[in-house]
Amino acid sequence: MSVAGLPLHPFFTPRDLPETLDLLAGRAARGEKTVLLAGGTDWFVERHVAPPETAGTLPLVVDVSRLDGLGGISLDGHTLDGDEPGGDTLHADTLRIGGAVTYLELRRDARVAARCPLLAAMARDVGALQIQARGTLAGNLASGSPAADGVSALAALDATLLLRSVRGARRVPLAGFYTGYRKSVLAPDELIEAVEIALPPAGAPYVWRKVGTRQAQAISKVALAGVAVVEDGRCTRLGLGMASVAPTVAFLPATRALGLSRPLAGIAPGEIEATVLADVSPIDDIRSTAAYRRHVAVALVTGFCEELKRR
Amino acid sequence: MSVTLTVNGSLLTLEAPPASRLLDVLRERLGLTGTKEGCGEGECGACTILLDGVPVNSCLVALGQCAGREVTTVEGLGDAQHLTPLQEAMVTEGGAQCGICTPGMLLSAEALLREKPAPTDGEIREAIAGNVCRCTGYQRIVNAITEGARRREVRP
Numbered sequence: 001m002s003v004a005g006l007p008l009h010p011f012f013t014p015r016d017l018p019e020t021l022d023l024l025a026g027r028a029a030r031g032e033k034t035v036l037l038a039g040g041t042d043w044f045v046e047r048h049v050a051p052p053e054t055a056g057t058l059p060l061v062v063d064v065s066r067l068d069g070l071g072g073i074s075l076d077g078h079t080l081d082g083d084e085p086g087g088d089t090l091h092a093d094t095l096r097i098g099g100a101v102t103y104l105e106l107r108r109d110a111r112v113a114a115r116c117p118l119l120a121a122m123a124r125d126v127g128a129l130q131i132q133a134r135g136t137l138a139g140n141l142a143s144g145s146p147a148a149d150g151v152s153a154l155a156a157l158d159a160t161l162l163l164r165s166v167r168g169a170r171r172v173p174l175a176g177f178y179t180g181y182r183k184s185v186l187a188p189d190e191l192i193e194a195v196e197i198a199l200p201p202a203g204a205p206y207v208w209r210k211v212g213t214r215q216a217q218a219i220s221k222v223a224l225a226g227v228a229v230v231e232d233g234r235c236t237r238l239g240l241g242m243a244s245v246a247p248t249v250a251f252l253p254a255t256r257a258l259g260l261s262r263p264l265a266g267i268a269p270g271e272i273e274a275t276v277l278a279d280v281s282p283i284d285d286i287r288s289t290a291a292y293r294r295h296v297a298v299a300l301v302t303g304f305c306e307e308l309k310r311r
Numbered sequence: 312m313s314v315t316l317t318v319n320g321s322l323l324t325l326e327a328p329p330a331s332r333l334l335d336v337l338r339e340r341l342g343l344t345g346t347k348e349g350c351g352e353g354e355c356g357a358c359t360i361l362l363d364g365v366p367v368n369s370c371l372v373a374l375g376q377c378a379g380r381e382v383t384t385v386e387g388l389g390d391a392q393h394l395t396p397l398q399e400a401m402v403t404e405g406g407a408q409c410g411i412c413t414p415g416m417l418l419s420a421e422a423l424l425r426e427k428p429a430p431t432d433g434e435i436r437e438a439i440a441g442n443v444c445r446c447t448g449y450q451r452i453v454n455a456i457t458e459g460a461r462r463r464e465v466r467p
Binding site (some may be wrong): 006007008009010011013037039040044045048049060063065068071104127128129130131133134147215216 | 312328329330331332335351352353354356361362365366367368369371372373375376378419422437438440441442463
């Protein structure tokens with residue numbers, strides 16, 4: 001039992017969400033660090049590569065992986081009567097996913113598959129089955145890696161995060177969540193309770209492309225998530241999220257603005273290339289080079305735009 | 312602090328630090344050394360076990376997260392005298408080479424066959440995508456799982 005002093009970490013399993021929030025509030029007030037542990041797919045890896053910590057400064061590990069208040073997937077909407085056209089089908093606009101819902105739950109959920117296939121595709125690709133079975137959206141968001149597949153998909157969907165503390169709940173658009181590399185507006189006494197997505201209409205075109213060294217497990221060199229609503233050759237909604245091309249997951253604001261500015265047929269490939277390159281700031285690192293990432297970023301977005309033009 | 316969980320069908324109460332990796336507890340406290348440590352970072356799948364029937368990397372699970380849950384390791388499948396049809400097929404089809412990935416492969420395959428008794432090649436490959444074979448003998452492993460599925464139909 002050797003890894004970075006793991007056995008020395010104090011560990012606690014709270015009964016429910018209120019107890020978790022009380023605990024977080026008390027510890028934050030005393031300046032004590034707390035680790036909320038869900039799937040552990042980042043935290044254990046960081047312990048494995050990090051130098052051992054001394055017992056006096058070890059944070060309390062709080063297991064939230066099975067907390068009821070962080071589970072569940074729901075569609076908020078209404079069910080039409082059987083007599084109406086499309087009767088007995090759920091017409092819903094908002095998908096709510098509990099923070100500790102795993103990728104495996106996501107990809108196996110029939111509602112997610114039907115109404116948010118981008119999320120299902122990402123969940124199937126984020127890692128192999130063992131990672132899917134443990135990893136969660138809140139964990140992906142809280143870790144704040146710029147390579148995060150889940151965050152890229154949520155960026156494309158312009159998700160809203162429901163943050164909660166004993167002080168109450170607040171909703172933060174994902175676009176306003178990160179303040180820098182692995183930095184966010186999440187307060188020390190807050191947790192990510194759920195993610196909310198205003199769904200595009202069923203059948204809306206989407207893209208999920210992960211470029212890495214192998215299908216399973218690879219951390220993305222570049223990944224693109226995209227979703228659009230196209231009416232009469234023109235985007236009326238366009239969301240893009242890209243991993244591993246900036247200090248945080250990139251929203252590609254200039255590229256979105258270009259795509260929404262006029263009919264798709266009038267947008268030249270050169271314009272797309274220029275805006276994508278303005279939107280990304282990749283670096284050379286262990287997984288890839290800045291030059292390759294720029295090339296792939298342009299190719300992926302151009303490919304998605306070409307597909308949208310054919311709709 | 313004590314943690315109560317079921318390992319290979321036996322209910323156990325362990326006095327052990329709950330932040331320990333499940334992998335270390337299995338190997339060092341319970342002597343279940345069939346579960347291997349490869350990368351220790353959730354990449355290779357050598358430490359795959361079933362947690363409530365689902366394959367997970369035991370290097371990424373805290374013992375405390377297993378309270379009240381059911382853990383299955385390779386020792387919980389069959390033993391040398393009583394191999395399961397899947398284990399038998401792994402032997403006869405040459406699916407085990409150096410052997411270090413075999414326990415994890417068996418558990419990933421076991422979970423697959425419980426859900427899909429007659430998987431396609433593609434389903435098998437996806438199910439073991441998180442298990443790295445350092446001998447790169449994947450085709451024989453896929454053959455073994457196919458053959459294991461066939462034998463399970465005859466003798467579950």
